Amino acid sequence: MSTRLxxxxxxxxxxxxxxxxxxxxxxxxxxxxxxPTQPTGSSPDRVIAATxxxxxxxxxxxxxxxxxxxLAREQMGLQVGETVRxxxxxxxxxxxxxxxxxxxxxxxxxxxxxxxxLNLTGGEMITWVQPGRQVPAEIVTPEAIAGIQGTTxxxxxxxxxxxxxxxxxxxxxxxxxxxxxxxxxxLSTGEEVTIPRGERNIERVRQRVRQLTPEEFRQRRQQxxxxxxxxxxxxxxxxxEQFAPE
Numbered sequence: 001m002s003t004r005l006x007x008x009x010x011x012x013x014x015x016x017x018x019x020x021x022x023x024x025x026x027x028x029x030x031x032x033x034x035x036p037t038q039p040t041g042s043s044p045d046r047v048i049a050a051t052x053x054x055x056x057x058x059x060x061x062x063x064x065x066x067x068x069x070x071l072a073r074e075q076m077g078l079q080v081g082e083t084v085r086x087x088x089x090x091x092x093x094x095x096x097x098x099x100x101x102x103x104x105x106x107x108x109x110x111x112x113x114x115x116x117x118l119n120l121t122g123g124e125m126i127t128w129v130q131p132g133r134q135v136p137a138e139i140v141t142p143e144a145i146a147g148i149q150g151t152t153x154x155x156x157x158x159x160x161x162x163x164x165x166x167x168x169x170x171x172x173x174x175x176x177x178x179x180x181x182x183x184x185x186x187l188s189t190g191e192e193v194t195i196p197r198g199e200r201n202i203e204r205v206r207q208r209v210r211q212l213t214p215e216e217f218r219q220r221r222q223q224x225x226x227x228x229x230x231x232x233x234x235x236x237x238x239x240x241e242q243f244a245p246e
Contacts, residue, residue: 048077049112052084054093056229057106061085083111086123093230099133101235102126103226107159113140120155126170126226128152128236141165143195144205147175147184152236154226164194164208168220171239178202185209189243190217 052060052072060072063083072084078094086092086108095101100116108123116137118127129135129150139146139155143165146153151172157165167176167187174187178195183202187193193209212220221227227234234240 046077046079048097049080050078050094050096052076052078052092053095054231055091056231057089057091059087060090060092060104061087078112080112080114083109085109091225091229096135098135099130100135100137101128101130103230103234105225120157122157122159124154124156124226126152126154126224126234128170128234130235131239139167141167142179143197143199144176144178144193147177148172152234152240154224161197164196164199166192166194168192168212171236171243176205178205 052062052074055072055074061069061084062072062076062078063069063085065079065081069085072092078084084092084094084104086104086106089106090104091106092104093101094104096112096116098116102110102118103126104110105124108125109121110123110125111119111121113119116135117140118125118137119140121142125139127137127139127148129137129148131150134150136147136149139148139153141155141157143157144167146155146167149172151174152170153174154168154170155166167174169187169189169191171189173189176185176187176193176195177183178200181200181202185193185202185206187209190212191209192212193205195205195208199205221240227237
């Protein structure tokens with residue numbers, strides 16, 4: 001084989017190698033890269049238990065299973081065990097596949113747990129079950145567990161530990177029990193209970209149950225961030241207005 005032919009073959013091989021390298025590279029321009037909303041290497045077999053349906057105000061974050069926290073987006077799926085966190089004035093709505101749903105105000109942290117348990121460790125949330133559905137669920141806080149089924153419940157855990165945890169029934173019956181105990185307190189529409197941090201005496205907690213006056217109920221409804229701004233009205237709003245205390 002002549003020297004010229006060998007040189008020509010070498011040039012062809014080098015050109016082909018260059019083409020393969022170019023095709024294997026990520027050609028996405030640097031300016032088009034967005035913040036990831038799913039952990040690298042996440043499985044396409046993720047079992048979705050809930051969906052973030054509305055983010056009227058950013059910033060909302062999700063901590064996936066065994067992965068770093070990522071910026072949330074609307075229609076993002078969530079698995080059991082994953083955590084949603086809102087910053088400052090952020091708002092978010094999440095709906096579970098079974099009809100359970102909730103909205104989070106700013107500076108709130110909530111983790112989806114098995115068997116319809118919503119683990120609230122800080123902030124404010126309103127939880128409801130889609131009308132016509134019966135979905136037993138629990139809001140778990142460090143001071144109390146609220147049991148709901150076809151009701152609308154508000155929960156608040158202040159960052160100030162001197163402020164008691166608040167549980168309030170917007171409509172329907174809500175059971176409240178203390179951690180590690182079985183005895184329950186029943187809240188009806190328009191009733192709230194405040195639980196001081198570390199309180200484990202159920203009778204002292206029972207004495208803190210209070211019925212809101214009609215004026216208090218209306219003011220709370222008008223001032224709640226969790227009723228405003230979202231794309232759709234709260235599905236249980238008509239029930240709340242119907243059962244407002246007289």
